[in-house]
Amino acid sequence: MARKPLPSEPDPALDMSPMIDQSFLLLIYFLVTSTLEPTEADLAMTMPTSQAAAGSEHVDIDMTTIDVNSAGHVVMNDEVLDTDASSREVPLLLDRLHTYVEAAKLTGSEPMVIIKADDSAKGQRFIDVLNALADPSVNISKVTITGFSEK
Amino acid sequence: MASIKKRATPEYEEGVPMDMSPMIDMTFLLLVFFMVASHLITVQIDRRVNAPTAKNAQVAKDTTGRIVINVLEDGGVFGYDQEDLPTSEAIEDYVDSIKKANDDKGMTTRLNLRADKKVDTRVIKKVVQAAGKAGVNEVIFGSLTVEKDEK
Numbered sequence: 071m072a073r074k075p076l077p078s079e080p081d082p083a084l085d086m087s088p089m090i091d092q093s094f095l096l097l098i099y100f101l102v103t104s105t106l107e108p109t110e111a112d113l114a115m116t117m118p119t120s121q122a123a124a125g126s127e128h129v130d131i132d133m134t135t136i137d138v139n140s141a142g143h144v145v146m147n148d149e150v151l152d153t154d155a156s157s158r159e160v161p162l163l164l165d166r167l168h169t170y171v172e173a174a175k176l177t178g179s180e181p182m183v184i185i186k187a188d189d190s191a192k193g194q195r196f197i198d199v200l201n202a203l204a205d206p207s208v209n210i211s212k213v214t215i216t217g218f219s220e221k
Numbered sequence: 222m223a224s225i226k227k228r229a230t231p232e233y234e235e236g237v238p239m240d241m242s243p244m245i246d247m248t249f250l251l252l253v254f255f256m257v258a259s260h261l262i263t264v265q266i267d268r269r270v271n272a273p274t275a276k277n278a279q280v281a282k283d284t285t286g287r288i289v290i291n292v293l294e295d296g297g298v299f300g301y302d303q304e305d306l307p308t309s310e311a312i313e314d315y316v317d318s319i320k321k322a323n324d325d326k327g328m329t330t331r332l333n334l335r336a337d338k339k340v341d342t343r344v345i346k347k348v349v350q351a352a353g354k355a356g357v358n359e360v361i362f363g364s365l366t367v368e369k370d371e372k
Contacts, residue, residue: 093248100255110363111278117358158274187342194273194338197364201275218346
């Protein structure tokens with residue numbers, strides 16, 4: 071009888087471990103989910119204006135046209151280049167743009183691109199072309215969009 | 222003697238508990254911060270717009286003077302506060318009113334066009350044309366630098 075364990079004393083301390091576990095779990099959850107959502111970035115283009123042209127020195131502008139047809143094919147100077155609309159890469163267009171930019175550098179003219187996109191071409195394909203123009207090796211920001219019609 | 226010693230040991234340990242309140246304070250602070258921050262980011266952009274992918278897009282450095290226009294997949298055009306802009310004239314007036322306010326503050330106005338990747342290019346051209354008429358010639362296309370998983 072004497073060896074019987076002593077009646078356990080009531081423990082006044084609150085066990086906080088489950089709360090801390092939960093807090094860390096939620097903290098890690100929000101840390102992870104908040105980084106999963108990709109942040110939106112900028113793809114900039116500048117349309118040449120008559121005001122800017124009047125204010126600046128006269129610079130020869132070497133223009134070229136890039137067409138995006140309804141099937142998402144990229145056409146530059148009547149030459150069909152990239153035809154896979156599901157791909158985000160436009161290697162042939164990039165290659166032609168390199169040549170075009172080099173030629174413009176040699177002649178001292180400013181490169182400018184006119185994008186003629188078909189009405190039913192998808193937005194992503196149009197962005198693909200702009201993305202190629204924003205490539206560090208090409209870097210053309212002067213872009214004009216034509217082919218607008220009000221229905 | 223032995224029984225007294227045994228009882229004395231736990232009493233001594235209970236006397237120096239670790240103070241966990243600062244750790245819990247910090248955990249809750251971080252938890253609340255991430256809960257609030259993750260919510261703030263999502264309200265600024267229209268969730269209905271599925272932004273296109275462009276690897277060469279740059280993370281925004283300067284967000285002042287921007288006019289946000291959202292273009293949904295079905296071709297609907299909406300302003301920053303969900304203003305419905307069904308016609309070119311409505312877009313032009315909307316851009317013009319914000320541009321005037323920005324001009325008064327001495328800020329350069331740029332159009333931040335958040336166009337869905339599946340929208341017809343016709344709508345993109347319509348918005349860019351209308352903004353050009355209102356005198357805004359810098360256009361920023363909101364795009365993601367990494368491809369988002371399709372749901």
